[in-house]
Amino acid sequence: MVQTHSVPLYPHSRAIYRVDSVAIDVLDRGSPFTFVLVHGHCSNKHAIFFDAIFERSPHNVVRFDSPGQGDAPGTYSLSYADEVDVLSSVLDHLKEYIQEWGLSRTVLVGHSRGANISLLYIQRLVLQCPEQPELPYVVVVSGRFDLSGTLTSQLTPEEVLQLENGHEFTKAFPGCRCPLLVTPAFILERRSIQLGDACRVLSQTDRLAVLHGTNDRAVPPQESSLMVQFYSEEKKRSRLRLVDEATHNWKYKLEEGYHAFCGLIEGLLVAHRKD
Numbered sequence: 001m002v003q004t005h006s007v008p009l010y011p012h013s014r015a016i017y018r019v020d021s022v023a024i025d026v027l028d029r030g031s032p033f034t035f036v037l038v039h040g041h042c043s044n045k046h047a048i049f050f051d052a053i054f055e056r057s058p059h060n061v062v063r064f065d066s067p068g069q070g071d072a073p074g075t076y077s078l079s080y081a082d083e084v085d086v087l088s089s090v091l092d093h094l095k096e097y098i099q100e101w102g103l104s105r106t107v108l109v110g111h112s113r114g115a116n117i118s119l120l121y122i123q124r125l126v127l128q129c130p131e132q133p134e135l136p137y138v139v140v141v142s143g144r145f146d147l148s149g150t151l152t153s154q155l156t157p158e159e160v161l162q163l164e165n166g167h168e169f170t171k172a173f174p175g176c177r178c179p180l181l182v183t184p185a186f187i188l189e190r191r192s193i194q195l196g197d198a199c200r201v202l203s204q205t206d207r208l209a210v211l212h213g214t215n216d217r218a219v220p221p222q223e224s225s226l227m228v229q230f231y232s233e234e235k236k237r238s239r240l241r242l243v244d245e246a247t248h249n250w251k252y253k254l255e256e257g258y259h260a261f262c263g264l265i266e267g268l269l270v271a272h273r274k275d
Helices: 048-056 080-097 113-128 157-164 184-192 196-204 222-227 233-239 254-274
Strands: 002-009 012-019 022-028 034-038 060-064 106-111 137-141 169-171 180-182 208-213 240-243
Touching: 012 080, 022 080, 034 048, 034 080, 034 113, 048 060, 048 106, 048 254, 060 080, 080 106, 080 113, 080 184, 106 113, 106 254, 113 137, 113 196, 137 196, 137 254, 157 169, 157 184, 196 208, 208 222, 208 233, 208 254, 222 240, 233 240, 233 254, 240 254
Parallel strands: 034 060, 034 106, 106 137, 137 208, 208 240
Antiparallel strands: 002 012, 012 022, 022 060, 169 180
């Protein structure tokens, strides 16, 4: 780990660290809680919703670009497992950057694909320590519950046929810096992913909240109700927020979305403050 840049922001401190090919932007506000922002497919740490959190939240905030996206060098991978490895590496280093950092006081804020990566990280923790894992909170923003058709929906019928015949190819995706390798393994990975286990264990410990816009054309808003299906009917009302007319990237209705996000966070963290 090499610290590459540091700027004091009195009374806070901000620093940018580089771990392998990942640049980690850390804003330490002296809060007991830390938000870790996990961006989506062909996006970056400066997504508009994340900028609002980074600039306005009273808590510590960490954001980063995955390899091959934003300012990060390297190659972006369509593999979810690879992205979970990146998130795990970032979290492993936070104890070096933030005083008294703890995983149980961390809030993973995942937008779109970043929400899936956050939930898959939870599943990895549960598999590693099934008895009583230490879990962060997770706020799903515009996230998808069913991943089985997420990649094939962006391909032509001819490209899908190539994959079914065992072939791979490169393809340019909107927003990505360079064409990406697409392999049959990525399709099989998505068909095998089940996010229900992560949502269930987070609901049982009251560590999951979901935010979605009703005008999301990329991920149907109905997916949000599947995320909170393991909560009681009463609890669902306080852990799910649908923002009227908000879009997938939150360029429309950003203020309403951020206000709803703050309400969800307050509801999640109030129980911890009582402990």
